[in-house]
Amino acid sequence: xxxxxxxxxxxxxxxxxxxxxxxxxxxxxxxxxxxxxxxxxxxxxxxxxxxxxxxxxxxxxxxxxxxxxxxxxxxxxxxxxxxxxxxxxxxxxxxxxxxxxxxxxxxxxxxxxxxxxxxxxxxxxxxxxxxxxxxxxxxxxxxxxxxxxxxxxxxxxxxxxxxxxxxxxxxxxxxxxxxxxxxxxxxxxxxxxxxxxxxxxxxxxxxxxxxxxxxxxxxxxxxxxxxxxxxxxxxxxxxxxxxxxxxxxxxxxxxxxxxxxxxxxxxxxxxxxxxxxxxxxxxxxxxxxxxxxxxxxxxxxxxxxxxxxxxxxxxxxxxxxxxxxxxxxxxxxxxxxxxxxxxxxxxxxxxxxxxxxxxxxxxxxxxxxxxxxxxxxxxxxxxxxxxxxxxxxxxxx
Ligand SMILES: Cc1cc2nc3c(=O)[nH]c(=O)nc-3n(C[C@H](O)[C@H](O)[C@H](O)COP(=O)(O)OP(=O)(O)OC[C@H]3O[C@@H](n4cnc5c(N)ncnc54)[C@H](O)[C@@H]3O)c2cc1C
Numbered sequence: 001x002x003x004x005x006x007x008x009x010x011x012x013x014x015x016x017x018x019x020x021x022x023x024x025x026x027x028x029x030x031x032x033x034x035x036x037x038x039x040x041x042x043x044x045x046x047x048x049x050x051x052x053x054x055x056x057x058x059x060x061x062x063x064x065x066x067x068x069x070x071x072x073x074x075x076x077x078x079x080x081x082x083x084x085x086x087x088x089x090x091x092x093x094x095x096x097x098x099x100x101x102x103x104x105x106x107x108x109x110x111x112x113x114x115x116x117x118x119x120x121x122x123x124x125x126x127x128x129x130x131x132x133x134x135x136x137x138x139x140x141x142x143x144x145x146x147x148x149x150x151x152x153x154x155x156x157x158x159x160x161x162x163x164x165x166x167x168x169x170x171x172x173x174x175x176x177x178x179x180x181x182x183x184x185x186x187x188x189x190x191x192x193x194x195x196x197x198x199x200x201x202x203x204x205x206x207x208x209x210x211x212x213x214x215x216x217x218x219x220x221x222x223x224x225x226x227x228x229x230x231x232x233x234x235x236x237x238x239x240x241x242x243x244x245x246x247x248x249x250x251x252x253x254x255x256x257x258x259x260x261x262x263x264x265x266x267x268x269x270x271x272x273x274x275x276x277x278x279x280x281x282x283x284x285x286x287x288x289x290x291x292x293x294x295x296x297x298x299x300x301x302x303x304x305x306x307x308x309x310x311x312x313x314x315x316x317x318x319x320x321x322x323x324x325x326x327x328x329x330x331x332x333x334x335x336x337x338x339x340x341x342x343x344x345x346x347x348x349x350x351x352x353x354x355x356x357x358x359x360x361x362x363x364x365x366x367x368x369x370x371x372x373x374x375x376x377x378x379x380x381x382x383x384x385x386x387x388x389x390x391x392x393x394x395x396x397x
Contacts, residue, residue, distance in 0.1 A: 138151060342356055
């Protein structure tokens with residue numbers, strides 16, 4: 001059996017390893033447009049690669065019911081067991097799972113050499129433009145005027161549009177549209193947010209906060225985390241998650257963020273702390289509570305220095321969302337091949353033995369290992385389709 005995998009990102013690599021282990025005699029070739037294999041993986045988790053989330057809460061994804069269904073076939077515990085069965089040593093930090101090496105680079109080196117030793121072939125650089133099928137149902141990949149094949153199955157793991165410098169630039173999407181797949185439009189997900197308010201005085205500041213996101217009618221999101229302030233926007237994991245929660249919706253209607261910079265301190269306690277600092281050190285009392293960029297902002301906005309007004313402000317910051325940063329700064333794409341185009345085991349409903357893995361499908365998760373978890377979960381679902389081939393191949397052998 002010959003299998004072509006399009007894309008040597010996480011989901012293509014995981015699919016290759018799973019199927020090669022299942023079918024040692026299969027000829028699996030992974031085609032990758034970048035010279036460097038696994039380019040995006042090197043950048044994950046700030047170079048540490050948050051490979052999995054142990055809890056795998058379906059609510060962390062845009063389509064919780066699809067994920068719940070997937071988890072009823074492949075329980076969350078199987079993901080860690082799978083990596084461990086490949087010899088990957090893991091460390092857990094709460095629900096966040098990392099390679100024990102704590103190094104994305106080592107993780108990439110380990111897995112690509114493992115795949116190669118299993119017998120997987122990698123071809124790079126290879127920019128696939130399209131594919132076609134012959135009358136026997138075999139597939140061929142098309143590049144310039146080259147036609148590579150035949151293959152019995154094709155796994156499309158080409159990612160989406162986020163972080164194009166790391167490979168996923170949407171170059172295969174026209175081919176999918178041409179073959180009649182319904183693509184939910186791609187939008188940047190897990191991206192920093194631009195604000196209507198002028199926050200340039202806060203550039204460089206970081207502050208823990210309870211962040212809530214709303215649209216005109218309802219609350220969409222709530223989470224605590226560190227907010228990083230930039231000249232024209234805000235970032236940090238909690239903000240990236242808020243951005244996805246806002247922009248997952250079809251229509252984004254007057255989104256705003258509300259922040260409590262001191263969620264564990266009551267407002268009256270803050271007033272008391274401010275009043276005490278002011279009594280002791282009137283010229284620099286704000287420095288007792290907040291970092292210097294906030295000091296400058298509060299001094300400008302509240303020249304009278306009333307502790308009651310300042311405490312209320314710090315507990316109830318309101319920012320109106322102007323937009324978000326683009327794909328360049330986004331970690332995952334919202335949108336993708338519509339889920340009704342595939343079976344529960346991710347086979348195309350209208351082209352036999354074509355499968356979709358990872359971010360190309362309309363699934364996106366929050367920060368915290370949810371997207372690499374999906375890359376593995378989707379590969380595990382696809383591998384289920386090949387279990388029948390194992391039976392057939394063993395009989396032949
Ligand atoms: C900076 C950053 C940090 C992140 N950190 C984390 C993290 O710590 N934990 C987590 O869970 N998620 C993280 N993510 C998200 C996660 O990395 C992705 O969701 C995941 O890697 C997607 O895997 P994929 O295989 O589906 O797609 P990709 O990783 O995008 O791989 C697709 C591959 O296909 C190739 N390709 C595309 N088009 C073609 C073509 N026409 N021909 C040939 N090859 C093609 C691309 O070059 C690419 O190598 C991070 C993302 C970024 C950008």
